[in-house]
Amino acid sequence: MNSPELQRNVFLFLLAIVTVAFLWILFPFFGAVMWAVALAILFTPLYKRLQKRMPGRRNLAALATLTICLVIVIIPLAMIAVSLVQEASLVTQRIRTGEINFGVYFQQILGALPRWLTNLLDRFGLGNVEGMLSRFGQGAAQTGQLIATQAVSIGQNTFDFLVSFALMMYLLYFLLRDGAELSKTVRHALPMARPHTHFLLNKFTTVIRATIKGNVAVAATQGALGGLAFWVLGVQGALLWAVLMAFLSLLPAVGAALIWLPVAVYFLATGAIWQGVSLTVFGVVVIGLVDNIMRPLLVGKDTQMPDYIVLMSTVGGMALFGVNGFVIGPVVAALFMATWDLFASSNDQDEAP
Template sequence: MKTLRQYLPGDDVIQLVIRLGLLAFLIYWTFVLIRPFVPILTWSIVLAVALYPVFGALSGLLGGRPRLAATILTLINLGIVIGPATWLGLSALDGVREFAGGLGAGNLVVPTPPAAVKDWPLIGPQLYELWAQASNNIRSALREVAPHLKPLAGTLLALAGNAGVGTLKFLLSVLLAGFLFPYGSQLVAAGRGFLFRIVPEQSEHFLELAGATIRAVSQGVIGVAIIQSLLAGIGFKLAGVPSAGLLAFLVMLLTIVQIGAAIVLLPVIIWIWFDKDFTTALLLTLFLGIVGVLDNIVRPLVMGRGLTTPTLVIFVGVIGGTLAHGIVGLFIGPIILSLAWELTVAWIHADRVAAASSPADRRTLT
């Protein structure tokens, strides 16, 4: 086997090595410079792909004016981020700070059962006694483990402190997505050309699959979870539930990872029946009950196709994205990991089909 030195003179080899080294250094330095903007760019691309059908429909209604459609859609997105999302985020941060402060000071309190529980027929006295014992035991346990949980309090406070940066990243992503809308066809053509160089036979299929996966996860999982958490937060605020923003954030998180909001909603509904009159409790229960099943009704309508990504992949994406990129990573993590999963599965399936087909079948397909 001939070496590189046999093809090139010594001086040319040295020049080639120097040029490759400089190129590698420039690539590395470029990556270091743009690395802080990777989450913003990724989230803006996700928003552009997810909302591109809406942009196309709006552009058609406006008589084929893409720039005006992009401006209107961007203003609507900014209104959603600056308004309800910011309210939910600030309320959640207050709850996190309060919880972290109590955790660090070791004075977390567990509510005692209301006296009205004793008046319940049949099970009232037994339930009251059991609840009171559990409350006292949990308080004692929390006092013992509180010193060991102080590092967790610091982590929660640090996460709350970085939320402002996450909100700014959201705003920049929405603005950048607005600039990407009018150039959607050119970006699709560029993506098709890139995939053609990697997987020539499956480039069109992979491009469609990538777009469908991004829309399915962003609209059917992330979008529905945000809407559900906002509605739940409104219900919590109307009911006067303590730490309403934090509970609404937990609803969003549990909905994203496909666990469901019932874990949060059921205790809140029980608390409402203890604290409110019959009419108010009934109305709030009906409202929160509708919110609780909203994802099961809206998600299949929004997604357009069944999401085959396993729940574990979405869960890992949520945790890994949050650890890597903060609040923004909470949303783009499951989307990127779901996209990687779907493309990998499709690639393996295509290879298996190609390996199982006969040479004659391959000539027929080509």
């Protein structure tokens, strides 16, 4: 009854139970833990440089890195969020006063369309202006109700957000300071061959670093360029649309076009030819070129994944995990490909004479 095999099985069962229990405890703060790990991986090179300049002062180097992270990443995001809320409130007020009327815009587009296209839309039930306006009004009402509900939810969850933010910063400090030792512990603890463990952990860190740097750089560039184009063309709420373009640009190839393309179509349909042509050319050549050049260089090159895998994993990850999915999706895809590569290579070695 007390054989070594039984003892090992009981110990493995206990190990699985306590591991699942620990992950269950951390699950309410999944986002905070994930972003702490991601930021630690992203800022570890900076921490190592500061540590070389501060020999024997690991705490001070970690604190300095944490401060730089606050200044570079978190404070600018907070300022953008505040400006976005103000801009969204202003646009909402203009919609209520009728200064911005999407129904009128839609009616203008339909009036500028050729007769054959209008007839085609009538066949599909899309040419009925009153019906479309009614649907748009219902959709706007539902959207407004959803936004109001989310605003109340955000207000109620402010304490939870502050707790998660404090936990993220606290964990980030210790991950920066003790990350190397923790990585060695994980490598020794995993029941895998050392080369496989080393390869998978390096793949994990490389994909996270490349995904965050690449996607954030592409999103910021496309959002800034799109917002600048809207501001030059006199589109109201340029900052709001810029942030939306930056967020949607996390979807490769099609993201930012979901914002600027309808505006270009409206310009062309209402007779503002040079504005529509300029925005179309700028969107296709400049904004599209940013996605086609920067994303493969910053994301696909380091992750060593095809563009279609990056696209599918990003969209699937965001569908399952929200904003966090643009990191989780490519990481899971990269580990999937790396694990199967290791499995195939081990089979080739077994079959070799």
